[in-house]
Amino acid sequence: MSLLNRPGAVAAAGPDTGVAAHYGNPVTEQRALERGIGVVDLSHLGVVTVTGPDRLTWLNTLSSQVIDLAPGAGTELLLLDPNGRIQHAAAVTDDGQTAWLVTETGHAQALADFLDSMRFMLRVEVAVREDAAVLGTTTDGPDLSSLAETPLTHDGSALTWSDPWPATSPGSTRYGPAEEEHPGSQWHPRLHLVGRDQVEQIVASAEGAGARLAGAWAWEALRVAAWRPRLAREVDERTIPHELDWLRTAVHLNKGCYRGQETIARVFNLGRPPRRLVMLHLDGSEHVLPEVGDAVSLGERAVGRVTSVVRHHELGPVALAVIKRSVDPTVELTAGPIAAAQEVIVSPEGQGTGRPEQAPATGLRRRTL
The missing domain is CATH 3.30.1360.120 (Probable tRNA modification gtpase trme; domain 1)
Known part of the structure; x- marks a missing residue:
C-alpha cells in the first residue's frame, strides 16, 4: 500500500x-x-x-x-x-x-x-x-x-x-x-x-x-x-484457451495427458471455438465508455460481453470483448451504449491462417478421437 x-x-x-x-x-x-x-x-x-x-x-x-x-x-x-x-x-x-x-x-x-x-x-x-x-x-x-x-x-x-x-x-x-x-x-x-x-x-x-x-x-x-x-x-466459467488465442503461449499440443486435454485436441482438430476474442474500437465522440461486463449487441441481439476497457494514448478508447464466433466480423456492434467497430483477433474460421506449417496435434489425434 x-x-x-x-x-x-x-x-x-x-x-x-x-x-x-x-x-x-x-x-x-x-x-x-x-x-x-x-x-x-x-x-x-x-x-x-x-x-x-x-x-x-x-x-x-x-x-x-x-x-x-x-x-x-x-x-x-x-x-x-x-x-x-x-x-x-x-x-x-x-x-x-x-x-x-x-x-x-x-x-x-x-x-x-x-x-x-x-x-x-x-x-x-x-x-x-x-x-x-x-x-x-x-x-x-x-x-x-x-x-x-x-x-x-x-x-x-x-x-x-x-x-x-x-x-x-x-x-x-x-x-x-x-x-x-x-x-x-x-x-x-x-x-x-x-x-x-x-x-x-x-x-x-x-x-x-x-x-x-x-x-x-x-x-x-x-x-x-x-x-x-x-x-x-x-476468462469466465465457460472459457477455453482457443477462444482467446491463448494456445500461442500457454498450451503445448503434443505433450502427454493432462486434465482438459481432450477438449483442447478436439476443438483444434475437428471444430472451431464457440466464441472469439475481438478488439472493439469505440466511438470516441461519446463522453462515456462501456463498463466491463456490458453486453455486446448486434442490433437488439446480445452476442457477447465486454471484458476490458481502456483509453490508449494512440488508439483512443478501445475494448476487448468475447463474442459469438458466428458474428460477421465486418458488422458494427454496440458495446453497452457505445457504437463499436470490430478488429479480428481470433479468426471466425478457427485455425485458418493461424495453422502452423506442421500441425502440432498429430500425436493427440489418435488418442482423443
Missing part, C-alpha cells in the same frame, strides 16, 4: 485493487512504459511457490504447457477443468530449487489449494508467498530484481519473468495473425519478484536511475492494445 501514498496516486478498483490506477497522468505513464523507463507497482498480484525435487515434472503433468525449465527460464501455464475450461493461469519461472508462479489477485490461495489437493506422495511443497511482491517493466526497463538488497532466491539470483506473448511457442499454434503482424510484437513486459518489504526501496532506486512510476491503467492500456488475454478479465 505504500506507493498509494505517493502524490497524485489514485487507487485502482476491480482486480487491480490495492495498487494505483495512475499517479496523475496516465497518458504520460503509458508513454514511459513504451519507452522502457516505466515501473509499475503490481504488488497486488498473488505469488505461489512449489519446492521439492519433483516440482517441475509434477507441474508438467497437471498443466497445459511443457514445464521443463532451466534455472532462470520461464513460461506460462493454464490449469483446466475436465471439460477444458480455464480455471487458473500463471506466469512461472524456476530458480533451480523453487518454481515461482504469479497469478491474479485473490487467486493465489485457490491455486495453492488446488495444487495441494494434487500432491499425493510426490516430493513437493506448495506455499502462498505473502512476503513476495511483483513489479512490472518492459524489456528495455531496469532489472528491478537486481536492485533488491535481499533477493528472494536461495542463491541470490534475480527473479524475472519475460512475457512470451505473442510468440507461438514450440508445439503450439495460433488462431490469429503471425507474430510479425501481431500488435503484441511491440509489447514485451517483464515481471520482477522482490521482497514485499523492499518495494519502496527498489522503486526509489529505479527512479534515481531515471525510471518513472506508472499505474495499472497504463499497464492495462498496453496489454489491451497487444490483445493479451488476462485471467481476471477475459
